[in-house]
Amino acid sequence: MYRYDEFDHQFVRERTNQFRNQTERRLSGALTEDEFRPLRLMNGLYLQLHAYMLRVAIPYGTLSGRQMRQLALIADKWDKGYGHFTTRQNIQYNWVKLEDAPDILDCLAEVEMHAIQTSGNCIRNVTTDHWAGAAADEIADPRPVGELLRQWSSLHPEFSFLPRKFKIAVTGAPHDRAAVKVHDIGLRLHKNEAGAIGWEVIVGGGLGRTPMVGVTVRDFLPQHELVGYLEAIMRVYNLYGRRDNKYKARIKILVHEIGADTFKSEVEAEYARRPHPTTEVEERELARIAAYFAPPAFDKLPRWSASFEEAKLANPGFARWAKNNLGPHRVDGYSIVNISLKPEGGIPGDATAEQMRVMADLAERYGNDELRVSHAQNIVLPHVRKDDLLAVYQALENTNLAAANYGLAGDIIACPGLDYCALATARSIPVAQSISRKFADSKRQDEIGKLKINISGCINACGHHHVGHIGILGLDKKGEEFYQITLGGSSAENASIGTILGPGFAGHEVADAIETILDTYLKHREAGEEFLATYRRLGPKPFKEALYATA
């Protein structure tokens, strides 16, 4: 795993000291709120409905057991005993006091963590595939490039005051688990016939009030040109991106307004202007970073584990969990464990300090001391021996972490919504809870199969509702909450933006509406056909008819 060098340590410490001083000046009145707001936001501190909220960066979602344990400590000591894992692979604390924030940042710095790049109009914390370095289908681990981009973009002076925030996602696998097509820049690794690797560069994707799927500006960019080329993109955006209107300031609007071809030629012209020899990524630096992500010393194991197979036969609960929550590992005898933070009727993404400590223990004991946060608000143990899976499952079961619904109807993505968020127009979590309870029956979830339900509590779309197979958007209608349903979204390699089905619903009607949609799917699906495929084959018509016929 990546470890800070001396420069990183000093940098984060200085930054924390700076923030302590800024906080003291705010509390004494030397700084006004208008002066202080951008400073606290640069350190991940927001003011929400009930208190301050601190968003902590987890670069490319990777954590060690020690770091997870520190997150638990913060939850206990300065919050109310829990944290919320987000769709940006970060963690948020909901009940932070301003006067405590500098101490929390110090506590994070002890384990090489911080809250830089979690807010503001800068290049945000880079996200990636939560199965990175473990997935069977992966061409190469995307995290060295993620780390390279983190180092390049961290407080980059030229890109610290962009027209708007900027999000980069990276995947090293053909099956896109990092939603790269709906980020400002998405990077997707390809291997050509000669066996060489290159990056597809996708620009101008995004969600929010104007959802768009990004366009490919380069099919196969050599790795050593990555930073130089991204710098050219950033310069074109920084120059032409709209600063007159916050809602038109993201790069997706620029790409859309001037057209993909014009945008691309601007980037190529900028790139050609650059003195190439000095902008190439130093192979040495990438190699240095890559060494930190060297794969663990895997044991040579048979693909088939007798103890694992026997345990499944003896324990149906374990068998079902194993069927749904394990991902195929690239090394024989190992599995990727997906820990669902979506218990029946629970709050998506929330984990108690105790649960965090259990997950940290499991990572240290069985998982090469690695944890990942997924953008679906779950936690991943990327490298677990099949022989150890039963022990892991039992420990999870004892801590209410063994929900066997990974990738199913109960695995709902939801933003904090109006229960916590100052920007929200409606609540998200209670809707997620009602759907989760409605489909609590495990047989029914298994029968429905792979499904992504995403809920956002406002148009800013932190719950990524546009790319949910079923998306739910909470809005405010004259002081009352109501919910719009979209169908057919996807954040995978076949990315698409969902279509609004029809008039919205009151909060208590949403779970029934989802049930009607899924019953319609079950009625019309062909053998082995997943929800998204059925929707794409049939279009919205049968779903619309079922949903609004009785109205």
Add this chain to the structure above:
Amino acid sequence: MNTSEKGQLVTANRLRDGIAVFLTRSGAWSEEIDEAVLALEPEAAAALEGRAREDEKKTIVTGAYLVDAERLNGRVRAAHIRERMRALGPTVRLDLGKQAEGKGAAFAAPEGE
């Protein structure tokens, strides 16, 4: 007899910890919305807002604003769900926030369900 007064109150977040607070008649800030002073006339609302701005300068609170509300039988109900939420705490964690500390208002955040 039921009594009802409609008007505006001032709310803000306490600077040092961010807790939602409400301006009271004495000029102090309370965590309890029921203790808020209700301005029944626009002039009175402007005066309350002026007091709040002073307290912002004194670093007591931040982000003060006026909220439509009514007082029913001595209890205060904010017009918008967002403000009822701030007066209570998250509806999904009834064990946390003001509702858990007995400082919440008498009115549930969501209605019409």
